[in-house]
Amino acid sequence: MSAVNIWEKMLNVDRRWIFLGIGIVSIVPFLIGFGMPITTTIEVEGIFDYVDELGPDDAIFIGFDFAPGTQAENMPMAVAVMRHAFHNRIPVFMTAYVPLGKGMAVAALDYVTNPKTDGYYERVLFEDWADYREAGITNKEELTAAWESDGNVLSEGAAGWVFEGRDYVLLGYLPLFHLVILGMTGSIETQFPVDYHNNPIGGMPILMEHKSLREVDLALTTSGSAACTAWITYAREKIGLPIAFGVTGVMATDYFPYIQSGQIVGQMGGLRGAAEYEVLLKENGITRTTGKAFRGMDVQSAAHIFIILLIIMGNIAFFAGGFHKKTRLKGRR
Amino acid sequence: MKRTVPLMIVMVGGILMMVQYFIPHQYSQVILDNYVEWAPIVGAFALILGVGSLTRLHTHKIRRKAKNWQYSWAVLIPLFGMPFFALIVPQSLGGGSEVHGVHDFLFMHIQVPIQSTMFSLLAFYIASAAFRAFRAKSALATILLLAAVIVMLGQVPIGDVLGKWLPNTGLWILRYPNLAAKRAIMLGVGFGMLATNLKIIFGVERNWLGGAGK
Numbered sequence: 001m002s003a004v005n006i007w008e009k010m011l012n013v014d015r016r017w018i019f020l021g022i023g024i025v026s027i028v029p030f031l032i033g034f035g036m037p038i039t040t041t042i043e044v045e046g047i048f049d050y051v052d053e054l055g056p057d058d059a060i061f062i063g064f065d066f067a068p069g070t071q072a073e074n075m076p077m078a079v080a081v082m083r084h085a086f087h088n089r090i091p092v093f094m095t096a097y098v099p100l101g102k103g104m105a106v107a108a109l110d111y112v113t114n115p116k117t118d119g120y121y122e123r124v125l126f127e128d129w130a131d132y133r134e135a136g137i138t139n140k141e142e143l144t145a146a147w148e149s150d151g152n153v154l155s156e157g158a159a160g161w162v163f164e165g166r167d168y169v170l171l172g173y174l175p176l177f178h179l180v181i182l183g184m185t186g187s188i189e190t191q192f193p194v195d196y197h198n199n200p201i202g203g204m205p206i207l208m209e210h211k212s213l214r215e216v217d218l219a220l221t222t223s224g225s226a227a228c229t230a231w232i233t234y235a236r237e238k239i240g241l242p243i244a245f246g247v248t249g250v251m252a253t254d255y256f257p258y259i260q261s262g263q264i265v266g267q268m269g270g271l272r273g274a275a276e277y278e279v280l281l282k283e284n285g286i287t288r289t290t291g292k293a294f295r296g297m298d299v300q301s302a303a304h305i306f307i308i309l310l311i312i313m314g315n316i317a318f319f320a321g322g323f324h325k326k327t328r329l330k331g332r333r
Numbered sequence: 334m335k336r337t338v339p340l341m342i343v344m345v346g347g348i349l350m351m352v353q354y355f356i357p358h359q360y361s362q363v364i365l366d367n368y369v370e371w372a373p374i375v376g377a378f379a380l381i382l383g384v385g386s387l388t389r390l391h392t393h394k395i396r397r398k399a400k401n402w403q404y405s406w407a408v409l410i411p412l413f414g415m416p417f418f419a420l421i422v423p424q425s426l427g428g429g430s431e432v433h434g435v436h437d438f439l440f441m442h443i444q445v446p447i448q449s450t451m452f453s454l455l456a457f458y459i460a461s462a463a464f465r466a467f468r469a470k471s472a473l474a475t476i477l478l479l480a481a482v483i484v485m486l487g488q489v490p491i492g493d494v495l496g497k498w499l500p501n502t503g504l505w506i507l508r509y510p511n512l513a514a515k516r517a518i519m520l521g522v523g524f525g526m527l528a529t530n531l532k533i534i535f536g537v538e539r540n541w542l543g544g545a546g547k
Contacts, residue, residue: 015461022460036490041504068445069452100448103440106432175380176373183369186362191369197431238354249488256512257519272488301491303456308482310464315478318468 007321011314018310025306029298038297043259044276046266047220047244051081052284054217056089056140059210061219064105065097065177065227070248071104074222076274076293077246078108080281081220086112086121086162087286089140091206093188093216095180096173097227102196105170118289119159126164126199133165138205140166165195165204172196178230184213185239214239218265222246228255236263246273271296340536347534387412415439480506 040048054060062081066074085092094109096102113123129147137143144161148154154161162168171192174180183191188207194200201207210216213235221231221243228245235241242265245255249270258264268274274293281287318324350368353361391405419436422428427435469475486492487503532538 011465013464018461018464019457022457026456036494038490039493039500068448071445071449072453100440100444103437103445106437107441107445110432174373176376179369179372182365186366190366253507253511254515256507257516260508260512270488297490301489303460304485304489305491307460307463308485310460311467311478311482314464314467315469324468324470 007317007323010317011321011323021306021310022303025302026299029302030295032298033295034298034301035294036298036301038272038275038279038294040276040280043267043269044273045280046259047081047268048084048266048277048280048284050218050242050244050265051084051090052088054085054088054090056091057209058217059091059093059206059215060085061093061095061213061216062105063095063097063219063221063223063227063231064101064108065221066104066224066248067098067100068104070224071107072296073248073271073274074224074246075104075108076271076291076296077268077277078104078220078222079111079291080274080277080293081246082108082112082168083119083121084277084281084286086167087159089167091166091210092168093206093210094168094170094172095177097177097221097223097230098225099173102173105172106196109168109170113162115155115157118157119287120157121160121162122154122158124161124163126195126197126204129163129166133203133205138166138208164197165199165201165206167206169201169204169206170196171201177227178234181213181230181234182238185235185241187212213241216241218242218244220244220246222268224248224251228258232258232263244268271300336539336542339542340539344534344536347530351534384412411439480510 051060060081062078062085064074064078082092084090094105096105109123111117113121124147129143132138132143132146135146137146140163143163143166147161147163171188172195174191180191188211189202192201195204213219219231219235219241221227223246228247228251231241231243236243243263244265244267245258246268247255247270249272252267252269252273255264255267259267268277271293275290275297278287278290278294282290349364353364388409391408393399394402394405395409415436418428418434418439419430420428422435424431424434430436467478467481469478483499484503484506486495487500487506492499492503529538533541
């Protein structure tokens with residue numbers, strides 16, 4: 001077999017071998033877990049520092065503006081910021097720019113409040129603490145004290161209580177969400193009279209203290225769509241609401257101009273961004289362990305190396321075989 | 334009449350909303366509130382139109398036994414099945430959109446895995462495409478290839494292990510050359526959108542009428 005034939009054979013390799021290779025480098029590191037260290041960037045630190053300075057008197061929006069297709073990247077971002085907010089007792093509004101985002105918000109909340117999750121938060125549903133609301137106990141510390149004095153004990157391993165309507169509210173999805181953002185700059189309740197569970201939000205302490213986006217301190221949009229620009233156009237530019245982005249890796253490059261212009265406080269780009277936030281949570285003692293994004297970075301490392309090797313091999317074969325001189329390769333390329 | 338009325342609505346509505354944005358007055362806010370209430374209602378008619386059109390298309394395919402007509406069932410059954418379980422079936426029978434209902438089960442165990450799988454397939458095709466198509470055929474292609482490799486390595490932890498210069502260079506590429514290019518594109522698109530919108534508002538651009546009234 002001549003040398004040219006070897007190169008040609010290499011370039012015409014059955015694509016199923018490449019698929020097998022990418023399958024192996026995706027699965028094996030996930031099972032082994034190398035735990036390679038991740039350094040944080042100023043883009044992610046900007047969000048972390050901003051959230052870290054907020055407290056119980058403030059509030060944030062987390063936009064689940066993605067569909068299941070990008071959940072591997074977007075979900076860990078939302079989960080990390082939600083855990084940060086719950087730890088600092090910052091009330092959280094949850095919305096969805098796309099219909100399927102509502103299900104993603106439910107899944108994120110279930111994960112953070114699931115006893116199987118390390119450092120989970122014990123959830124108290126809106127109807128379960130109705131008596132306390134009627135008694136006028138809505139302050140978080142007083143509510144927690146009253147709740148525990150009535151015999152409710154925080155489970156071992158739980159990081160704290162989260163009361164629906166006090167610490168968080170799941171508002172859900174509405175069509176034409178850019179108009180909903182615009183409407184919420186005047187009043188959140190006019191856009192969402194009830195929450196996802198049909199509870200009237202007018203009676204929720206979280207809404208009584210934060211009636212419109214003007215009384216909210218940050219909106220994080222975790223997005224695989226055009227939601228980012230909608231939040232900038234209708235909330236940031238109209239009322240000056242601070243915005244942070246959590247976007248997929250391929251979208252991240254699009255939004256660097258917003259960071260430099262100071263229109264957003266920071267950006268988590270792809271799985272890397274989520275992993276950096278998880279590292280910051282752990283380094284600052286907010287969580288005991290890192291999460292799924294950190295683990296996923298081992299897979300990304302292996303996959304990137306594999307793809308780079310493929311590019312190098314492809315180029316070697318292309319030039320060594322002299323195919324750059326020909327207009328077309330033989331075979332089924 | 335078929336052309337004049339829609340053109341007038343667009344012109345009045347467009348100018349009104351444009352001016353409203355810059356007037357911080359109570360009446361201006363009332364106009365905005367009304368618009369925000371009305372727009373989703375008008376938008377809902379588009380949903381009816383869309384669902385109606387999709388249903389008609391696929392029922393027609395099934396009736397005619399057109400090519401791949403079986404797949405039309407895969408469109409129609411979920412299209413009506415999901416709202417059926419979420420809105421019509423009582424909660425005691427697993428209805429509603431709450432967790433542990435049939436709707437939630439279908440969403441979490443069918444829709445989520447399907448969409449995640451579809452997106453994950455990209456990794457396989459990107460790897461194959463990178464091997465077959467990413468060639469350093471010219472100086473510009475070589476620069477693109479090198480930048481891609483540096484950014485790819487800089488974005489993953491192994492880049493830190495290989496050398497600090499990799500993530501630093503990768504971030505420099507993203508923060509400066511990439512930013513400059515993106516800003517130029519965004520400005521171009523922005524001006525283009527502004528010009529197109531003004532042309533639509535003032536009736537210069539009429540393609541959106543779809544030939545009505547001709």
